[in-house]
Amino acid sequence: MIYTTTETVPNHQVTEVLSVITGNVVQTKHIGRDIMAGLKSLVGGEIRGYTEMLTEARNIAVERLVEQAQAKGADAIIGIRFTTSSVMDGSIELMVFGTAVKLKPV
Template sequence: MIITTTETVPNKEVEEVLGVVTGNIVQSKHIGRDVMAGLKTIVGGEIRGYTEMLTESRNIAIERITAAAQEKGADAVVGMRFTTSSVMERSAEIMVFGTAVKLKDKE
């Protein structure tokens, strides 16, 4: 599965647009990590627990958009974008969205 932020795939032509696909996850860290993160804000620097959480969340969201595109019979997702939002205190949603397409080789 090709996933790209561009509107086209090099050396390929879009044969059919299959529709919008999404993948999302809402995730939070446990209270122990929040306490450590709060302490880290006093001295500054990267809050690794949250960096790891967001990296894991992005990967899961990409897995989910890939599955959604495969269900539609897509070869690729073009125009992929991420968005984030706070759903409730100490949790965040990561959503990825794009357009599922069928490709044909350029001749």
């Protein structure tokens, strides 16, 4: 499956727009990450536990996006965008969305 943030795929023509599709996940941090984040806030720098949490959430959301595109018979997903939001204290939602399309080589 081709997926891209661009509106086109090099050497391909969009022949059909199938639909807007989404993939999302709500991820929560655990006590170990909270403790490390608290300690890290004293000295500054990257909070690796949160970075790992967001990376994991992004990967899950993209997997769900691709599954939805495959279910619709898409060849590609174009115009992918990511959003995040706080759902409740200690958790985030990461959503990815794009347009499922059919392609043909040019």
